[in-house]
Amino acid sequence: xxxxxxxxxxxxxxxxxxxxxxxxxxxxxxxxxxxxxxxxxxxxxxxxxxxxxxxxxxxxxxxxxxxxxxxxxxxxxxxxxxxxxxxxxxxxxxxxxxxxxxxxxxxxxxxxxxxxxxxxxxxxxxxxxxxxxxxxxxxxxxxxxxxxxxxxxxxxxxxxxxxxxxxxxxxxxxxxxxxxxxxxxxxxxxxxxxxxxxxxxxxxxxxxxxxxxxxxxxxxxxxxxxxxxxxxxxxxxxxxxxxxxxxxxxxxxxxxxxxxxxxxxxxxxxxxxxxxxxxxxxxxxxxxxxxxxxxxxxxxxxxxxxxxxxxxxxxxxxxxxxxxxxxxxxxxxxxxxxxx
Amino acid sequence: xxxxxxxxxxxxxxxxxxxxxxxxxxxxxxxxxxxxxxxxxxxxxxxxxxxxxxxxxxxxxxxxxxxxxxxxxxxxxxxxxxxxxxxxxxxxxxxxxxxxxxxxxxxxxxxxxxxxxxxxxxxxxxxxxxxxxxxxxxxxxxxxxxxxxxxxxxxxxxxxxxxxxxxxxxxxxxxxxxxxxxxxxxxxxxxxxxxxxxxxxxxxxxxxxxxxxxxxxxxxxxxxxxxxxxxxxxxxxxxxxxxxxxxxxxxxxxxxxxxxxxxxxxxxxxxxxxxxxxxxxxxxxxxxxxxxxxxxxxxxxxxxxxxxxxxxxxxxxxxxxxxxxxxxxxxxxxxxxxxx
Numbered sequence: 060x061x062x063x064x065x066x067x068x069x070x071x072x073x074x075x076x077x078x079x080x081x082x083x084x085x086x087x088x089x090x091x092x093x094x095x096x097x098x099x100x101x102x103x104x105x106x107x108x109x110x111x112x113x114x115x116x117x118x119x120x121x122x123x124x125x126x127x128x129x130x131x132x133x134x135x136x137x138x139x140x141x142x143x144x145x146x147x148x149x150x151x152x153x154x155x156x157x158x159x160x161x162x163x164x165x166x167x168x169x170x171x172x173x174x175x176x177x178x179x180x181x182x183x184x185x186x187x188x189x190x191x192x193x194x195x196x197x198x199x200x201x202x203x204x205x206x207x208x209x210x211x212x213x214x215x216x217x218x219x220x221x222x223x224x225x226x227x228x229x230x231x232x233x234x235x236x237x238x239x240x241x242x243x244x245x246x247x248x249x250x251x252x253x254x255x256x257x258x259x260x261x262x263x264x265x266x267x268x269x270x271x272x273x274x275x276x277x278x279x280x281x282x283x284x285x286x287x288x289x290x291x292x293x294x295x296x297x298x299x300x301x302x303x304x305x306x307x308x309x310x311x312x313x314x315x316x317x318x319x320x321x322x323x324x325x326x327x328x329x330x331x332x333x334x335x336x337x338x339x340x341x342x343x344x345x346x347x348x349x350x351x352x353x354x355x356x357x358x359x360x361x362x363x364x365x366x367x368x369x370x371x372x373x374x375x376x377x378x379x380x381x382x383x384x385x386x387x388x389x390x391x392x393x394x395x396x397x398x399x
Numbered sequence: 400x401x402x403x404x405x406x407x408x409x410x411x412x413x414x415x416x417x418x419x420x421x422x423x424x425x426x427x428x429x430x431x432x433x434x435x436x437x438x439x440x441x442x443x444x445x446x447x448x449x450x451x452x453x454x455x456x457x458x459x460x461x462x463x464x465x466x467x468x469x470x471x472x473x474x475x476x477x478x479x480x481x482x483x484x485x486x487x488x489x490x491x492x493x494x495x496x497x498x499x500x501x502x503x504x505x506x507x508x509x510x511x512x513x514x515x516x517x518x519x520x521x522x523x524x525x526x527x528x529x530x531x532x533x534x535x536x537x538x539x540x541x542x543x544x545x546x547x548x549x550x551x552x553x554x555x556x557x558x559x560x561x562x563x564x565x566x567x568x569x570x571x572x573x574x575x576x577x578x579x580x581x582x583x584x585x586x587x588x589x590x591x592x593x594x595x596x597x598x599x600x601x602x603x604x605x606x607x608x609x610x611x612x613x614x615x616x617x618x619x620x621x622x623x624x625x626x627x628x629x630x631x632x633x634x635x636x637x638x639x640x641x642x643x644x645x646x647x648x649x650x651x652x653x654x655x656x657x658x659x660x661x662x663x664x665x666x667x668x669x670x671x672x673x674x675x676x677x678x679x680x681x682x683x684x685x686x687x688x689x690x691x692x693x694x695x696x697x698x699x700x701x702x703x704x705x706x707x708x709x710x711x712x713x714x715x716x717x718x719x720x721x722x723x724x725x726x727x728x729x730x731x732x733x734x735x736x737x738x739x
Contacts, residue, residue, distance in 0.1 A: 070622075074729045074730065074731035095635070097618075098452060098479035098480070098482050099451060099480050099485060099547070100452065101483065103448060109441070110440065110441050111439060111442060111489055111524055112440065112491065113493045115494075115542060116529075138438075143437060143438050149451055152453070153453045184451055185452050187542075189457045190736060191457050191537065191737060195457075195536065200495060200529075202544075204544030206451060207439070281412065283416075388414075390412060391414035396407045396411070396530060396531070397529075397531060398411075
């Protein structure tokens with residue numbers, strides 16, 4: 060038993076910490092910068108601006124349909140870099156382990172994290188492990204920070220969004236949030252709902268290479284969902300956004316379960332989706348390219364940008380098939396804790 | 400009350416999360432890369448190799464003599480970069496908040512983190528906040544990841560350590576560990592023991608500029624203390640290290656309290672100390688320079704490197720004033736949880 064679970068002494072920086080690092084972490088992560096176990100990884104960077112981001116993952120449960128906290132920890136941070144127009148290169152991974160956490164579960168999480176990083180073409184180059192007492196954590200929390208490089212001349216941002224631009228998404232919305240919530244609530248479906256958890260850097264890099272001018276802005280709609288992310292865009296630009304309800308790709312089982320639980324898929328978290336603001340004349344070409352990619356098969360144009368009433372006042376509207384308009388606010392007072 | 404403590408909804412990515420970010424984080428961190436609240440910070444890097452590191456801080460208590468978790472979160476990561484020979488430039492800061500944590504305490508921690516970063520000349524350029532339920536955290540945990548640049552031609556590392564080299568330290572050992580432990584145990588001293596928590600990049604940069612050849616290697620002896628850090632050096636190089644007990648700078652009150660608690664200052668954590676391996680002929684010159692620096696007044700040469708028995712087998716010895724030798728192993732089975 061002592062050998063099979065995390066002990067407080069695994070966190071003291073001494074012999075047991077070293078064994079943990081050697082026997083679990085280094086077995087799964089293999090990068091020259093890690094092997095020396097020095098204080099910082101020394102790396103080479105290609106030309107360009109540095110992109111840097113951080114994200115902590117406290118998802119509950121740790122293992123869920125379509126993924127686990129290790130896969131999520133890579134996807135979340137890689138995607139934050141990718142939607143910024145960066146090519147993700149290096150990750151750090153830092154673990155907060157709760158005393159008593161089974162080493163077998165830790166190994167499964169670490170292996171998944173390592174596999175996802177490898178598939179995404181990013182290297183884990185530095186790490187850290189802390190142990191907290193039973194009841195001061197919940198199994199494992201993971202922080203990943205990432206750096207990437209934005210190629211010279213690449214320019215994405217709020218400042219490029221214009222009235223008339225189209226809003227696209229690479230697939231169905233709400234899958235991650237619903238997979239987590241239904242697993243947590245113990246609900247089973249005939250067709251199981253899986254998280255969309257995936258690394259998007261391959262897809263975004265392809266888009267930016269093919270459509271350097273037409274793609275104005277990208278953002279991944281994670282916590283708070285599509286509605287909250289688009290509210291951030293509207294408020295930051297002062298423009299309004301109109302979504303067409305009938306064009307939103309939502310899996311039938313997600314729609315059904317969301318209705319059952321009293322939730323709106325537009326507010327559910329996604330972990331393998333990107334919202335793309337693009338010049339309207341390029342929409343068909345972008346959709347065609349997206350739909351050829353494994354992570355873009357259900358891509359759709361879901362709305363457009365319109366003249367708004369000024370910075371801080373932009374709003375998001377949902378247009379129903381009957382022609383009515385509904386304001387979509389930012390998520391508020393709806394606690395969905397630990398979705399990522 | 401709801402307004403004065405962290406609620407689960409502060410972590411949902413919606414309106415309350417946005418208020419928390421605006422009213423607490425952005426008020427203390429001011430960097431152009433942060434203001435847009437995009438997914439990744441875009442930054443310029445000077446020429447050189449990139450250094451990258453991560454560290455999570457779970458110290459208990461959050462506030463202790465000489466510092467707090469915010470100050471520690473900057474010092475720990477800045478120091479990991481500094482001892483690698485890098486000039487620290489950018490930090491990310493990610494918070495795991497426990498439901499019910501007082502916002503006033505959070506603000507105090509954030510202000511301290513921001514002030515320490517500013518004094519060290521590093522910018523906080525990206526952040527993240529997650530909230531976990533009461534009983535799944537302990538107030539606040541902080542992860543900081545950092546990047547810095549290593550100037551061209553600068554070369555520090557195990558490969559440069561040679562038999563005959565001297566071991567130096569910039570001041571008294573064991574202060575941080577003892578400050579935390581005595582605060583936790585409720586012990587009061589006539590002369591209060593303060594943590595040595597400090598950012599060392601000013602001191603290390605000065606040393607590397609003045610002694611580019613003579614300084615071979617640096618490491619900060621945090622968790623596990625001087626004894627564990629030197630064991631890592633000995634095992635990685637295969638060389639032996641001899642420490643002279645009489646030359647070790649230890650505060651009288653730390654020595655006394657450590658004896659009372661049955662602890663050895665050589666195994667206590669430090670958060671403002673650097674071990675320096677240097678060419679023996681430069682020792683006096685390096686000590687003179689260190690002692691002029693506010694963080695080096697009690698600097699001392701504490702030992703030397705000797706021929707060992709091969710990689711994985713290097714050992715650390717403590718030579719007592721009477722001429723006896725004692726093997727100093729890595730910290731083992733001595734759980735001092737949450738010291739940093």
